[in-house]
Amino acid sequence: MRRLWIVILCVIVVTLTAFGASAAVTDVVVVGSGAAGLAAALEARQNGAEVILLEKMPYIGGTTRVAGGGLCAAGVDLQLKAGITEDSPEVHARDMLTLGQYRNDPELVRTVTYNAKHAVDWIRANGVELEDEVVSYMTTYPRIYWCKGRGFGLAEGLAKACREAGVRIDLETRAVKLVQEDGAIVGVIARKANGDEVAYQAKKGVVLATGGFGENQDLFSEYAPELVGIRTNNPKGVATGDGILMAREVGAKLVDMELGRIVPMGVAIGQGAWTSAPVALLTEGGVLVNKKGQLFLKDEQDRDLAVAILAQPDHTGYLFFDGTVLQKVGEDSLARIRDGGALVQGSFEDVAAKFGIDAQGLQDAAKKAGLKAPYYAIAIEPYIHSTTGGLAINTLAQVLDEKGDIIPGLFAAGEVTGGIQGADQKNALIDCLVFGRIAGRNAAQGH
Template identity: 30%
Template sequence: MGVSRATDQAFDFHMPVVVVGAGAAGLTAALAARDAGAEVLLLERDPHPRGSTSMSQGYACAAGTKIQREQGIEDGSETFFADIMARTKGTADPVVARTVADNAGETIDWLVERHAIPFRLNISWAGFFGHSVNRMHGVPSRTGEELHGSLIRAAEEAGVTLVTGAHVDEVYADADGTVRGVRIQRRDGGVEKVGCDALVLTTCGFGANHEMVRKFIPSFGTAPYYRYFGHEGNDGEGIQWGVELGGALGCMDAYQGYGALAEPYGIIVNYDMVMQGAITVNTLGERFSNENADISAQALNILRQPDGIGWIIFDDERRALVEDLPEYRELASLGAVRTAETSDALAALIKVPADALRRTLDDVERLTKGEITCPFGRDFTRHPPLSGRLHALKTTGALFHTQGGLKVDAGARVLREDGTPLPNLLAGGGTACSISGNGVDGYLPAAGLATAITLGRLAGATAAGLAAA
């Protein structure tokens, strides 16, 4: 299994463009190829497309969109690029960073206007986690499932041939890396071989491949409380094919972490309430980080605490920010939200020392008044202190999505080590190197989907051009 150099391989049928993986990147690539006039076969291993897109909150960051302009937000590719490079301390692949900064806004506009994807600006993330302005585009429900469903609907309407339950397990190529086709393993045991003029790999990252995580992300893969929250199909298969075909890798230690995964439920806790004044304490009842410094690196901050556990503490005012969101409603229905009238009563419920939690909350109140300085550098003065009835959610940190992958050019063509492109191989989504630089702290919120749809669109257009040549 993998890559076969059988140049005389016979195929059952031929399609100009084959896309492997029906997440946001693959669906966007298929849409772009169809818009360019190419026939497209989109192959998905699972019986129902889901993956990282559906598991996300459905946000893509993009600059200079019509949606932003309609709301009076001034933003552009230069500001976005500067934010990317600042967040990654200059370690982001400059070609990919520039490509995403320049094209993400147009991609959002294209998806809205041509394919009726219902993007809108939902929340105010300006000034948080590296975004200097609000550029968070999401769908009305704030769920990846709605975004994924909208993209599938658009692909069907555009005439994309989507085949599910079709696992690509072999890629056929010439000695120079020119892809000739793929083999499909059906769930019923059937096998088909499909020839193609261009192949787009959008099979996601490698978060579910523990061997690859330990190799490329040792800071996380060897953590004492290693947790992965992502699709089990993210096994790095597409990345490995690209390497076998001669592709180079970039930023393989980069990943998106998340420090607010409800434990043991495996449900995302929406971070809006923390951004607006809620806090996170460990099992000792003490704060241990600047909760708003880095939403991705907060995963490691929590995993370093006793038992790898934290408690988000919030009041009714912060609860109101999220109580209508589907994730919070589900957590509330499961009994995950602990509620008490006093800090001592809450401490008893969550089994942390009452005196420590009381001191922590007293300190936070003084921080909001500017009487003392946060030892972790967080500014509390922009929001009122926690007051009245208190709530708590038990959380942990997790690896959500790897951000390293195959190096690509501005047209999403996979590059060799010498910087030249492979003849007809393209990559996007988690299969391609993203804009997160190195490590965990370079991730900009919504960068994953931004890169997915942007490189997906470019890959589809490029693939259509190669097929027509």
């Protein structure tokens, strides 16, 4: 009996040393409140765990908040009602692997596709509504469904369900360090907006759902130097790679860090908003020029084109075309660009003056390309929509170390992870929900 008391006292001393007497104690700590984090928090709570969700921003939702709100899944009732009965999780998996250029992990991919329908049914059961339509985007069959209110509606719906279930949500609380004892993750150190540090003890597990690293130029410099200088269309201050950095400090393996969903022909349309110029402007006869009016790489491969533009002054290229090209592409396809004030029309002198391009060089480019006045031009700059690399996980959403062993107590879901999307991300938000649920459930059960 005396030995038992000594062991118990030792455990108490270790815990107090790591966290301090003022630490918040709970079963599961979830870091990040996008689709993955909200799904993890709600699933953990529904599996009986006490949950605290930490969000560094003053609002809920992360990048999900401004996302299109699409969910990709085979076999959902909306798909069947539309008469699409040939689709299946296996066809969905093949599409994911093809779009990812087979850089993704087949086991993780199939975990997504075989659980996708259940995730869609689950969010609907928890108050998130979908539009009635089902659409296709580079898939064998239409299987994308839009949340009402898009990404904002998804985030708000899941946040409401979390609050009603009893999840504690601490806003303006940025996780800065994972607490590790005897190899296991037992909590988080966070920093409040006023600079105060707060400790959170997680008796069962920590779930990282902190999103990608589109804003972190240091990580690009380390893993994808050719993309240094690239911007992101994510909300400012969100995609900073916090979870990746914290997990790396405790030995987590990183995979696919050089990969991401790159939009090479991004167009800034004001107030931090971005859209993209149609690639048809190039394929139908338009050209890319730089500040000197020189023609440069014309390539439909997103990454090659992005790298070529990033190598230009100010990381900017200029789409230069004429009325014939515009007629082929269709004026409606440029509506957002035109309405955002980003489409310039006039003589080559007008275009050159507007963008500071060498006029003689631009005239020579027009002649070489066979373009005739009036001319049109759009300033384009690559941006990264999402990073597809991150923490290595298994099908239980457990984070792995460099040897492929699990790091006890640490789970991850969403854009903070790697291995699911591969070379590109065109699968909407479904993997965030699937792996968010898996992470939350397994953390709650102390796996």
